[in-house]
Amino acid sequence: MSWLTDDEDDDEEYSEFDESSVKVRPNPKGSRPRTKTRPEHSDAVTGRVLAIDRGRYLVLLGEGTDDEHELTAARARELGRNAIATGDRVDVVGDVSGAEGSLARIVRIQARTTLLRRSADDTDEVERVIVANADQMLIVVAAANPEPRARLVDRYLVAAFDAGVRPLLCLTKTDLADPEPFLKNFAGLGVTVFRRRADDPDVTELRRELEGVTTVAVGHSGVGKSTLVNALVPSAHRATGVVNVVTGRGRHTSSSTVSLRLPGGGWIIDTPGIRSFGLGHVQPENLLRGFTDLAAVAEDCPRGCTHLPDAPDCELNEAAARGDLNPDRVDSLQRLLITLAG
Numbered sequence: 001m002s003w004l005t006d007d008e009d010d011d012e013e014y015s016e017f018d019e020s021s022v023k024v025r026p027n028p029k030g031s032r033p034r035t036k037t038r039p040e041h042s043d044a045v046t047g048r049v050l051a052i053d054r055g056r057y058l059v060l061l062g063e064g065t066d067d068e069h070e071l072t073a074a075r076a077r078e079l080g081r082n083a084i085a086t087g088d089r090v091d092v093v094g095d096v097s098g099a100e101g102s103l104a105r106i107v108r109i110q111a112r113t114t115l116l117r118r119s120a121d122d123t124d125e126v127e128r129v130i131v132a133n134a135d136q137m138l139i140v141v142a143a144a145n146p147e148p149r150a151r152l153v154d155r156y157l158v159a160a161f162d163a164g165v166r167p168l169l170c171l172t173k174t175d176l177a178d179p180e181p182f183l184k185n186f187a188g189l190g191v192t193v194f195r196r197r198a199d200d201p202d203v204t205e206l207r208r209e210l211e212g213v214t215t216v217a218v219g220h221s222g223v224g225k226s227t228l229v230n231a232l233v234p235s236a237h238r239a240t241g242v243v244n245v246v247t248g249r250g251r252h253t254s255s256s257t258v259s260l261r262l263p264g265g266g267w268i269i270d271t272p273g274i275r276s277f278g279l280g281h282v283q284p285e286n287l288l289r290g291f292t293d294l295a296a297v298a299e300d301c302p303r304g305c306t307h308l309p310d311a312p313d314c315e316l317n318e319a320a321a322r323g324d325l326n327p328d329r330v331d332s333l334q335r336l337l338i339t340l341a342g
């Protein structure tokens with residue numbers, strides 16, 4: 001069990017092994033090593049972190065080449081407390097053969113395109129990195145059993161927009177309930193929505209949206225995320241053996257974050273159910289990044305404008321009132337801002 005499971009106690013259990021607990025830094029690039037004495041490691045090779053378990057990193061080298069192979073690595077001391085996340089591109093030295101029993105060393109983390117984080121709770125400024133370099137976040141929600149909660153989806157959306165990751169919404173178990181009333185909550189967001197039922201094997205549409213990019217799948221336990229991932233990646237059961245490669249022990253796969261290659265190219269990173277998705281590290285202004293149309297208008301807002309419905313002279317509210325902006329869209333942003341404030 002790991003910190004990403006649905007059980008908070010496990011969070012503690014894992015934390016002893018978890019090196020991804022770092023203080024918030026205003027500059028995400030601050031996570032790159034900056035020691036003057038850093039050796040060059042000119043022989044280092046770059047790979048993709050597929051999975052992490054107890055201080056061991058499963059790294060894919062030579063991706064897409066004839067020499068593609070996995071290896072297990074530990075972090076070099078010089079990385080200090082800089083967190084390495086699944087999806088990170090890392091520079092590796094030492095025995096990079098991937099041979100049985102070999103252990104390489106990660107000496108550098110390459111600059112990230114995106115970084116998905118969470119805090120333990122909303123007041124906590126200690127953040128944990130969940131996934132690096134994801135292009136998209138597939139938010140999986142069941143139409144019923146468990147009942148969908150707009151607030152939880154809002155929180156995922158906030159995290160995605162903050163991270164600069166494109167959110168997608170997938171409603172599962174549509175055989176159990178009509179998802180449309182729930183989906184009305186998100187109408188103004190312009191998020192692409194997929195509807196799924198496990199008795200329909202066709203995932204072509206969703207697969208097309210995931211091809212060639214890296215998507216992190218998130219969802220509360222029991223929503224049918226594993227069922228969905230297995231439909232997307234038919235060999236997932238074999239491939240999720242990566243966790244066993246890392247630990248050398250049998251371990252239930254859905255208790256750790258794993259990277260799975262999609263048949264048409266691209267990656268899906270499956271995270272176990274996350275119960276708490278603290279947003280203590282998110283700056284409200286960062287949310288606007290996901291709303292480029294609104295961000296342009298908000299440039300004319302007074303300094304420090306909250307953009308909430310009662311904000312004086314807020315250009316978003318005024319433009320919506322004038323009919324220059326879609327009020328649904330402004331509402332959606334405001335709901336997320338309220339989520340963050342509340």
Ligand SMILES: Nc1nc2c(ncn2[C@@H]2O[C@H](COP(=O)(O)OP(=O)(O)OP(=O)(O)O)[C@@H](O)[C@H]2O)c(=O)[nH]1
Binds near residue numbers: 225227228254
């Ligand atoms: N009726 C119905 N049941 C489904 C559907 N998809 C999944 N289920 C069932 O829902 C339950 C949970 O599915 P999982 O795929 O294990 O859910 P999960 O989100 O991966 O849950 P964790 O493994 O706890 O993270 C299982 O009993 C599935 O058979 C669906 O489309 N319709």
Ligand SMILES: [Zn+2]
Binds near residue numbers: 306
């Ligand atoms: Zn404003």
